[in-house]
Amino acid sequence: MSKLFNIKESVQQVVEAIASVLGVEVTVVDNELRRIAGTGRYAGDVSNMPIKATIFDQVLQSGKGVIIDNPGKNSVCLACEAQQYCSEMAQVCCPIVVEKQTVGVIALVAFTAKQKETLLGQQQSLFGFLDKMADLLASKVIEQEQLTQLEDTKIQLETVLNTVHEGIIAIDCNGCIVDFNAAGQKMIGIPADKIMGMNVGQVFVDLSAETLLRHAKERANREISCWIAGRQLHCIMTVNVWVDSGGIKGIVATLQEMAKVKKIVSRYGLEIDCSGNRILGNSAGMKTVKEAITMASRTNASVCIRGESGTGKELFARLLHCSSQRKQQPFIAINCAAIPDNLLESELFGYEEGAFTGARRGGKPGKFELANGGTLFLDEIGDMPMQLQAKILRVLQEKRIERVGATQSQPVDVRIISATHKDIEEMIKNGQFRQDLYYRINVFPVTIPPLRERKDDLPELIKDFLDRYQVMYAKEITGIDDDAYALLVDYDWPGNVRELENVMEYLVSTETGAAISRQNVSRRIQRGKTISLDIMPIAQAERQLIQTALAKFGTTLEGKAKAAEALGISKATLYRKLKEYAEPGLEG
């Protein structure tokens, strides 16, 4: 389609206006010699077939205007196929040029003696006039091209916006919805033609253009929960100011459905362990644990995993979730010992906006809410403060949670897996743990034996860690010397698999010979084992070891992480122990 063809209606209007003012006929052809518009004898002679007049061809080729005062005799006319039946008496032609390219020709034509007189009598001034008309048509072509370009960009933008999963809604400064994408319309659930022009407060109760503008300036994410068209919309709203050359036009809100956010949150933490392949060991003790986990995964019962630090309690909790019917739903883990008591409640149950000083705008969902439909792993449940134990018990009984500062509760469906290395029965006797909660969480007890009681697992674990860290550190180590291997097997592994993994990483990364040497192993293992201490209560020795480690690595976050690694305990365990000692400078 030629450029002039795209604006043929406008071209026809222009030629008719010229003809009625000048009293001569007017025609326009495009660069493919098709007549685009015409008046008089050429009116209605618009077709897809190229016309034969060579005069137009010449103007197109040369880009220069021509005046023909004696048609039929003029040299151009001699070569023209239309010469025999040409009834024109005079013609003035002008090229139509768009960005240095001739896109067509505009011609004034005389069919009568009077028209010829008009044309030739003032040929120079008409030539100048025609030139201006050609420019007018050229600018119409450019305008049309820009319009088409704008429309294409609009379609492209709409396609992009409709492809994103987030809902996008543009709201002007008066609070009127002026644009939205397909996902936004689906979330709102109202027909598209009805949403346009609605006030934001009619859709999201309590929201106005002013509050949204404030949120946009604060760059705050806000959790929205409201009823629209008989359906509850629960989403995270991110708001941005919408500015154009004239200043602030309104705001653009992005909506993410809460259910999808939760799914992403859970997947983020799951991927590594979900296959269960990473759980190594086939000793009798491990087989019993795996069988118990398989059985528990077929039920919805609460499971309490017992075992020393580093035995793989969290690993098994994930395996249990991944083998259960809830595997497509979130798995959320929280370490009760690593979070200060005063924050634990809001971490678990979430809070409403303004619930306390420093509470985030729009509130925040707690772990129970995030785990809705899935599994909540309460690690180190033995460290749960008594008043929270009561609240958790209530959640488990009523299957509803109440955010801190909320006036209403909401339903939750969460499977609880808990873990502890503590002697909970002893804690119950001492009044430190609620018996009724213990019954609730311990429906299905599973105990993971310490590594020293299942040394049959050592070969598999050692080989796996050796292979893994060789790849990670790009080392080629042929194996482990026999006497070095004997040392590893003899060792007690108080930090269990976590400690073994750390030791193997150290050995692979520091080994300079072809195989792991006894000297290297003894350097690492002896450090933990043979620090000379007088005989003293174990708790006191433990405290001294921790003090020594902190003295060596420092009490910064990084220092504590290194100390935990050197001691073969998790950071959470170190923080818990520091909290137990509660000594200035020592506590986490």
Ligand SMILES: Nc1ncnc2c1ncn2[C@@H]1O[C@H](COP(=O)(O)OP(=O)(O)OP(=O)(O)O)[C@@H](O)[C@H]1O
């Ligand atoms: N059977 C196993 N196979 C492979 N890796 C394991 C195994 N058991 C534990 N690990 C590894 O040891 C480390 C500690 O595991 P995990 O955190 O599950 O232990 P935990 O008992 O929950 O520890 P803590 O009580 O200190 O939190 C992790 O890196 C885990 O991958």
